[in-house]
Amino acid sequence: MPQDIPEIIIGRLPLYLRVLTRLEKQGQEFTLSKELGEALNLSPAQIRKDLSQFGELGTRGQGYQIGFLIEKLRQILKLEEIRDMAVIGGGDVGHALARYEGFTNRGFQVTNIFDSDPGKIGSRMTGIVVQSSADMIQVLRENNIKVAILTTPAESAQGVTEQLVEAGVKAILNYAPIELKVPPDVHVEHIDPAVYLQKLSYYLEE
Amino acid sequence: MPQDIPEIIIGRLPLYLRVLTRLEKQGQEFTLSKELGEALNLSPAQIRKDLSQFGELGTRGQGYQIGFLIEKLRQILKLEEIRDMAVIGGGDVGHALARYEGFTNRGFQVTNIFDSDPGKIGSRMTGIVVQSSADMIQVLRENNIKVAILTTPAESAQGVTEQLVEAGVKAILNYAPIELKVPPDVHVEHIDPAVYLQKLSYYLEE
DNA sequence: TAGATTGTTAATCGATTAACAATC
DNA sequence: TAGATTGTTAATCGATTAACAATC
Numbered sequence: 537m538p539q540d541i542p543e544i545i546i547g548r549l550p551l552y553l554r555v556l557t558r559l560e561k562q563g564q565e566f567t568l569s570k571e572l573g574e575a576l577n578l579s580p581a582q583i584r585k586d587l588s589q590f591g592e593l594g595t596r597g598q599g600y601q602i603g604f605l606i607e608k609l610r611q612i613l614k615l616e617e618i619r620d621m622a623v624i625g626g627g628d629v630g631h632a633l634a635r636y637e638g639f640t641n642r643g644f645q646v647t648n649i650f651d652s653d654p655g656k657i658g659s660r661m662t663g664i665v666v667q668s669s670a671d672m673i674q675v676l677r678e679n680n681i682k683v684a685i686l687t688t689p690a691e692s693a694q695g696v697t698e699q700l701v702e703a704g705v706k707a708i709l710n711y712a713p714i715e716l717k718v719p720p721d722v723h724v725e726h727i728d729p730a731v732y733l734q735k736l737s738y739y740l741e742e
Numbered sequence: 743m744p745q746d747i748p749e750i751i752i753g754r755l756p757l758y759l760r761v762l763t764r765l766e767k768q769g770q771e772f773t774l775s776k777e778l779g780e781a782l783n784l785s786p787a788q789i790r791k792d793l794s795q796f797g798e799l800g801t802r803g804q805g806y807q808i809g810f811l812i813e814k815l816r817q818i819l820k821l822e823e824i825r826d827m828a829v830i831g832g833g834d835v836g837h838a839l840a841r842y843e844g845f846t847n848r849g850f851q852v853t854n855i856f857d858s859d860p861g862k863i864g865s866r867m868t869g870i871v872v873q874s875s876a877d878m879i880q881v882l883r884e885n886n887i888k889v890a891i892l893t894t895p896a897e898s899a900q901g902v903t904e905q906l907v908e909a910g911v912k913a914i915l916n917y918a919p920i921e922l923k924v925p926p927d928v929h930v931e932h933i934d935p936a937v938y939l940q941k942l943s944y945y946l947e948e
Numbered sequence: 949t950a951g952a953t954t955g956t957t958a959a960t961c962g963a964t965t966a967a968c969a970a971t972c
Numbered sequence: 973t974a975g976a977t978t979g980t981t982a983a984t985c986g987a988t989t990a991a992c993a994a995t996c
Binding site: 568569570580584585587588592593594595596597598599600 | 975976977978979980
């Protein structure tokens with residue numbers, strides 16, 4: 537991975553990984569740019585172009601060996617070790633995330649949950665004891681946690697974000713419906729179901 | 743909204759709406775392409791270009807009147823009436839979505855929940871009785887529901903999708919970590935937290 | 949009117965695609 | 973070897989940006 541890879545390509549790699557993992561589970565050993573393209577609605581040329589950024593990952597005439605390509609993509613995306621994550625907010629979303637089983641086999645695990653509600657602090661969610669927001673910075677630092685999932689209400693999201701930044705968190709998955717201001721070395725991705733629904737709405741008829 | 747607006751622009755309109763709503767709530771009456779751009783990390787030129795697709799929505803020298811622009815964007819995105827949605831799957835994610843309070847003021851409400859587990863059917867989630875998947879097609883048709891949120895396991899997602907299509911659903915928000923095959927008149931958006939986390943992972947240091 | 953900011957055109961930039969040589 | 977599919981170059985396409993005239 538030499539030069540600067542465009543972000544748009546990096547964003548597609550997890551999708552490739554998702555398809556490849558499914559194909560592998562189905563017992564397939566090789567795949568083609570054509571097959572990957574059909575699964576993801578992308579052109580075969582684009583798949584090849586994307587993958588060629590990282591070396592010669594396929595074999596001419598044969599296609600791509602699935603196991604090898606998965607391994608390679610995991611390396612590129614730095615997914616070889618399971619990363620610890622903190623969930624901020626012990627509401628419904630935080631709860632669902634803490635219980636979500638799809639993380640571990642994709643490189644992540646929730647190790648900490650923080651909430652500011654005294655009624656929740658000390659209770660357990662899937663074996664994880666909810667900790668006080670007051671201790672958050674310290675705990676994140678001590679455990680060297682770099683990834684956080686933000687599920688607080690919009691009003692407190694920016695304030696919490698500043699604490700996360702202070703604690704050394706470098707990646708934030710933001711479920712609060714508000715844009716976060718962060719320093720350039722901190723990366724944020726948004727998940728806002730209403731945004732997607734509103735986009736879908738445009739394409740509805742009536 | 744005459745010609746064909748590029749999908750990439752449509753996808754940004756909900757973000758504009760989100761910022762505008764926040765500014766309005768903060769008591770602001772006018773905004774500038776500069777301000778919107780700073781909030782969303784987009785250039786002012788892009789904001790103006792996007793909005794100009796739909797007519798002259800601003801006033802030269804003055805900027806954009808927030809209330810008017812919100813109204814206009816709601817029209818464009820067909821958000822003027824609250825749309826009914828079905829949640830498929832009564833697990834943690836389905837449960838969190840049914841209880842999510844952010845939908846109504848953004849144009850949507852969950853009216854139905856379906857699950858195949860006899861232990862869940864008939865129980866209530868936030869006042870909504872969980873219905874049997876066996877009745878799904880009929881109920882969706884009877885209620886003319888066009889939007890569904892899919893939260894089943896990956897294995898059953900494609901099968902359920904085919905039922906949704908059969909029932910006349912035209913927009914699917916897919917939480918299952920798998921690509922769905924749908925006819926061209928059905929639109930799908932994906933929410934897969936692991937995909938975003940994997941992208942974020944690339945930008946982490948070690 | 950002067951000052952400000954939009955709307956819009958033209959230029960730039962970057963991403964996608966087509967096409968084919970390389971090679972398994 | 974012949975057939976197939978990648979890797980890669982060049983062409984195309986589309987999106988973003990710069991710049992400025994229009995106009996409030």
